[in-house]
Amino acid sequence: MSTDAEFADARHSPPIPPQPPRRPVPSGTPGPDGDPQTAVLRRIPAEPPVPAPGAPATGHPVPPRPTVPPPAAGAQPPPRPDRAPGPPAPAAPAAPTPPPPAGRPDAFRDTAAFHLANSQKLWSDSRERGTGAPPAPGSEPTGPAAGRPPRPPWPPTAAPHRGVVPAPGAPVMPRHPSGRRPGPRLLGAVACLVLGIGLIGGAAAGSWLSDEADAAPPTAAATFAKGRDVWHNTPADRLFPRTVNGLGVGPGGADRTWTRIAVAPDSGCGGAYDPKLAAALTRAGCTRLLRATYADATRTSVITVGAQITKADQPGMRALNTRFSTKSLGTRTDLLPLPYAAKGTPAEDFGRAQRASWTVRILTDIPVVVYAVSGFADGRTVAEPQPAEEAVRPGATTAPAESGLGHDAKGLADRVGTDFRKAAGSPTQTTEASS
Structure with a gap:
């Protein structure tokens, strides 16, 4: 209690x-039980009798009075x-x-x-018993250390997965941060991402390598071999354009414009040169001959330009160019190319007697010989033809020089030679001495 x-x-x-000392109760005064003004909480029962030895105990004994x-x-x-x-x-x-x-x-x-x-x-x-006063705040409780429970070690080790009992002495592996392993969808997405990056990188590397290969200039041997096939791999309009604009190539630096009026079918080289010129070009051989005829803007002059595809190799073309240059075979009047006089065109009357100026170019980077010959469109004859390189010199007073026929032959030969080089992929413009 x-x-x-x-x-x-x-x-x-x-x-x-x-x-205070209690006064004796006078006689006739009622006791506590009979006094109505006395509040009695409850009466303590009388002490129970002491049970006899060996008798069963009944109830609880009353503690002794203090x-x-x-x-x-x-x-x-x-x-x-x-x-x-x-x-x-x-x-x-x-x-x-x-x-x-x-x-x-x-x-x-x-x-x-x-x-x-x-x-x-x-x-x-x-x-005296040591149990009355509570321990002071912050103080350790008294008692034997063996009675206190031991403190858990710090930090605690990670608990293994549910249902898995680690072997004695085996290290405990840390759990996944998310509590579960990545699923197959995540692994598949990662694999697809890595594969896609690899494919994109490979495509980029291949494109870069191909661009580098395209940007690299071709070798001289590859260009020479390709030049042998341009006559049937390239459209005629690229080799012989319909209109050619010569800026500043006319007499006195005037502009010239030439329009194509006829294209000859590709053929052999027979009947395209004077006999001596044909003999000079025989060493190089002839694979194909391409020709086209142009007229100037005033329709007063006509020009035939041709390209002979040879069978010679690169050293052979260099040797042929050296022979034409050292022996001046390109300036002799008995070594002229023949014009292509197409019927029904302004060049219909363009024949041997109407030849006024000409030029022959031996290209060394591709197996091609380019030539051009010019004359009057009205069919007039020219007694003394003049090479184009001489007719374009300042101060020349000959009929081919003053009429611009030398400029027409030189300008068209330069343009057609450039178109053949571009078709073959030649990176540089080789300048040959006029033959």
């Missing part, structure tokens, strides 16, 4: 005064503990307790006064 004295703060509890009397008047109260109570103060000698009145029970041990009177003894007994 809990008491108020065990939980009350002794610092705020006043000392209990001693009980023998410590309440403190007398003037006694010092117990010290007020701050955090832990100190040694108890010596108690004053207790005053003699008067005998209880007649007709009243021995004591009411369930009253507050009884517990307050015995609080000092209860406090002293609890201190």
Whole structure:
């Protein structure tokens, strides 16, 4: 049974005064049971009889009455503990307790006064047993160290997966941060991403390599071999354009414009040159001969330009160019190319006697011989033809020079030679000496 004295703060509890001596009850006064003004909480039952030895015990025995009397008047109260109570103060000698009145029970041990009177003894007994005062805040509880549970080690190891019992002594592997392994969809997406990046990188690398290969200039041997096939791999309009504009190539730096009026079918080289020129070109051989005829903007001059595809190799073409240059075979009037006089065109009357100027070019980077021959469109004859390189010189007063026929032959030969080189993929413009 809990008491108020065990939980009350002794610092705020006043000392209990001693009980005054009781007066004898006069005769005729009713007892506590018969006094209507007396509040009796409950009567303590009489002590049960002591059972005989060997008899079964019935009920609970009544504890003995305390023998410590309440403190007398003037006694010092117990010290007020701050955090832990100190040694108890010596108690004053207790005053003699008067005998209880007649007709009243021995004591009411369930009253507050009884517990307050015995609080000092209860406090002293609890201190002696070491269980009365609670431990101070922040202090360790007393007792044997073996009675305290051991602290868990820090930090704790990761727990294994559910349903998996690790082998004794085996290291515990850390769990996946997300608590589960990546699924097959995620792995498939990652694989597709890596594959796509690889394909894109490979395509980019291949494109870069192909661009580098395209940008690299072809070798001289590859260009020479390709030039041998341009006559049947390239459209005629690219080799012989319909209109050719010569900026500043006319007499006095004037502009010239030529329009194509006829294209001859590809053929052999027989009947295309004078006999001596044909003999000079025989060493190079003839694979094909291509020809076209142009007229100037005024329709007063006509020009035939031709390209002979040879069978010679590159050293043979260089040797032929050297022979024409050193022996001046391109300036001899008995070594002229023949014009292509297409019927029904302004060049219909263009024959041997109408030839006024000419030029022959031996190309060394591709197996091609380019020539051009010019004359008057009205069919007039020219007694002394003049090479184009001589007719374009400043101060020349000959008929081919003043009429611009030398400029027409040179300008068209330069343009057709450039078109054949472009078709063969030649990276540079080779300038040969005029033959």
